[in-house]
Amino acid sequence: MKILSLHQIREADCFTIEHEPIASIDLMERASRAFVNWFCKSFETGDYKVKVFCGLGDNGGDGLAISRMLHPLGYDVEVYVVKYSSKESDNFNININRLKTQIEVNVIDDEQFTLSLNSGDIIIDALLGSGISRSIEGLLKTVVEQINKSEAMIISVDIPSGLLADKPNNQSDTIIKAFHTVSFQVPKLAFMLPQNAEFVGNWHIVDIGLHQTFINKAEVVFFYSTPQEVEKLIKPRAKFSHKGTYGHALLIAGSYGMMGAAILSARACMRSGVGKLTVHSISSGLPILQTVLPEAMYWEVLNDDKFLTTDFKIEDLNSRFQAVGVGPGIGVYEETGISLIKLCRLCKELVIPMVLDADALNIFASQFGDDFTNEIPENSILTPHPKEFRNLVNQSWNNDYEKLELLRKLAIQNKLIVCLKGANTAIALPNGTIHFNSSGNAGMATAGSGDVLTGIITALLAQGYSPDEAAILGVYMHGKAGDIAAEKFGMTSMIASDIIENIRF
Ligand SMILES: NC(=O)C1=CN([C@@H]2O[C@H](COP(=O)(O)OP(=O)(O)OC[C@H]3O[C@@H](n4cnc5c(N)ncnc54)[C@H](O)[C@@H]3O)[C@@H](O)[C@H]2O)[C@@H](O)CC1
Numbered sequence: 001m002k003i004l005s006l007h008q009i010r011e012a013d014c015f016t017i018e019h020e021p022i023a024s025i026d027l028m029e030r031a032s033r034a035f036v037n038w039f040c041k042s043f044e045t046g047d048y049k050v051k052v053f054c055g056l057g058d059n060g061g062d063g064l065a066i067s068r069m070l071h072p073l074g075y076d077v078e079v080y081v082v083k084y085s086s087k088e089s090d091n092f093n094i095n096i097n098r099l100k101t102q103i104e105v106n107v108i109d110d111e112q113f114t115l116s117l118n119s120g121d122i123i124i125d126a127l128l129g130s131g132i133s134r135s136i137e138g139l140l141k142t143v144v145e146q147i148n149k150s151e152a153m154i155i156s157v158d159i160p161s162g163l164l165a166d167k168p169n170n171q172s173d174t175i176i177k178a179f180h181t182v183s184f185q186v187p188k189l190a191f192m193l194p195q196n197a198e199f200v201g202n203w204h205i206v207d208i209g210l211h212q213t214f215i216n217k218a219e220v221v222f223f224y225s226t227p228q229e230v231e232k233l234i235k236p237r238a239k240f241s242h243k244g245t246y247g248h249a250l251l252i253a254g255s256y257g258m259m260g261a262a263i264l265s266a267r268a269c270m271r272s273g274v275g276k277l278t279v280h281s282i283s284s285g286l287p288i289l290q291t292v293l294p295e296a297m298y299w300e301v302l303n304d305d306k307f308l309t310t311d312f313k314i315e316d317l318n319s320r321f322q323a324v325g326v327g328p329g330i331g332v333y334e335e336t337g338i339s340l341i342k343l344c345r346l347c348k349e350l351v352i353p354m355v356l357d358a359d360a361l362n363i364f365a366s367q368f369g370d371d372f373t374n375e376i377p378e379n380s381i382l383t384p385h386p387k388e389f390r391n392l393v394n395q396s397w398n399n400d401y402e403k404l405e406l407l408r409k410l411a412i413q414n415k416l417i418v419c420l421k422g423a424n425t426a427i428a429l430p431n432g433t434i435h436f437n438s439s440g441n442a443g444m445a446t447a448g449s450g451d452v453l454t455g456i457i458t459a460l461l462a463q464g465y466s467p468d469e470a471a472i473l474g475v476y477m478h479g480k481a482g483d484i485a486a487e488k489f490g491m492t493s494m495i496a497s498d499i500i501e502n503i504r505f
């Protein structure tokens with residue numbers, strides 16, 4: 001699903017009005033109806049009040065239309081218009097006249113006004129929408145602060161009032177803290193970013209019928225990968241296939257005291273459909289690996305019992321492996337760094353796709369400095385978490401928008417696929433697009449979870465998925481497995497092994 005910029009959302013509105021064609025006020029009516037349908041599905045009528053706070057622009061117009069629609073359905077609706085200016089939008093004025101025949105409208109025009117809000121109330125926030133052009137101040141600020149202080153459930157129309165849709169707010173900005181945000185047609189970039197989680201809450205998209213021709217043509221940088229879109233990438237297994245059909249993966253993982261990382265990534269790799277798997281690890285880890293994962297083959301490090309010191313040769317890899325995953329638990333020993341560079345150079349020469357994770361990234365950051373990307377083959381997949389990412393790019397950021405730009409730059413300049421892990425993992429592709437993942441939960445913030453992801457993506461590469469597909473599908477399936485695990489064990493109790501057991505291709 002495309003994430004349109006604010007400018008494109010405006011254009012989509014105008015295009016729809018002109019080409020459907022539909023009057024602006026009727027489009028607002030359709031948007032408000034879509035909100036009301038969501039609301040009625042989510043909340044039955046009951047012994048509580050729905051308090052709708054409206055601004056003076058089109059977001060306020062939505063609030064008025066929503067109030068008019070909810071009232072006859074049996075909801076106990078109270079309407080408040082915050083008169084922070086003398087200018088109202090045309091659609092606001094039409095809707096206030098339509099509403100006045102039905103419900104009394106309370107006007108707030110004095111900063112001394114104290115709102116009476118109860119914990120059982122539902123507040124609908126229609127103060128400001130995507131048209132916000134400056135920080136909230138004065139009367140609006142007082143109202144938003146009182147709403148945020150209340151214990152009522154807050155539901156924002158389109159976007160939490162005060163939040164900018166696609167650029168950073170000032171840290172001191174006053175913004176509604178919604179429990180739900182019900183947004184029109186497309187998610188806003190702001191919803192994807194950790195810094196806005198406390199304002200956006202749980203977000204939902206409702207279809208308001210903006211013109212598909214415009215949306216299809218719109219060129220965008222950001223995408224939200226819906227489950228339907230991603231699951232379409234899964235290749236069915238052919239009836240007459242054999243293990244050779246699904247590739248041979250090499251996983252390089254584990255060191256002294258870190259064999260768990262090797263086990264987790266290897267198990268996840270096997271569960272993700274790879275034909276054959278060889279794990280390259282220290283010899284003292286071999287008995288453990290062979291016991292827990294008899295399905296895999298092992299290639300031990302000969303000289304060392306603690307870490308990887310392999311002098312990789314072309315014949316070790318040539319015509320043997322379709323994908324190489326490296327990093328989980330390998331440690332950041334200098335000797336391992338030397339082996340890693342040899343490996344990368346060979347993979348580059350033989351054009352074997354790579355996944356680089358965890359300690360492989362830490363080695364690059366600590367031993368190779370800013371030039372680290374020179375050694376990494378093009379189209380490799382990197383899977384850093386934010387701290388690893390910061391070390392890799394050797395730069396910090398002031399807000400999540402700057403972080404996204406650094407991510408994009410890394411992917412474009414070095415032709416890499418970089419998966420920045422976290423809620424809504426952001427996957428940056430060499431073509432400059434960023435794809436936000438839709439699956440997963442906070443229970444996945446647990447040791448070993450990243451090792452599992454490395455195993456999954458390596459398996460997909462070995463099966464012939466393109467690096468772009470392997471990253472997007474792998475991250476999604478990892479999150480989906482985490483969601484199933486969370487349902488079974490609870491977010492707090494689930495562990496990385498539970499994610500593996502619930503991988504479902
Ligand atoms: N245009 C359309 O066809 C549709 C618009 N819709 C609604 O329209 C909204 C956008 O409407 P608007 O562009 O009128 O935007 P708003 O409703 O956000 O209102 C913006 C107005 O408030 C003023 N303003 C901006 N920042 C302010 C601030 N910090 N303090 C006080 N005043 C401020 C602006 O000058 C402008 O007049 C969407 O979020 C959505 O809710 C929907 O009804 C769907 C269809």
Ligand SMILES: [K+]
Pocket residue numbers: 059125126127128129156157158159160161
């Ligand atoms: K709003």
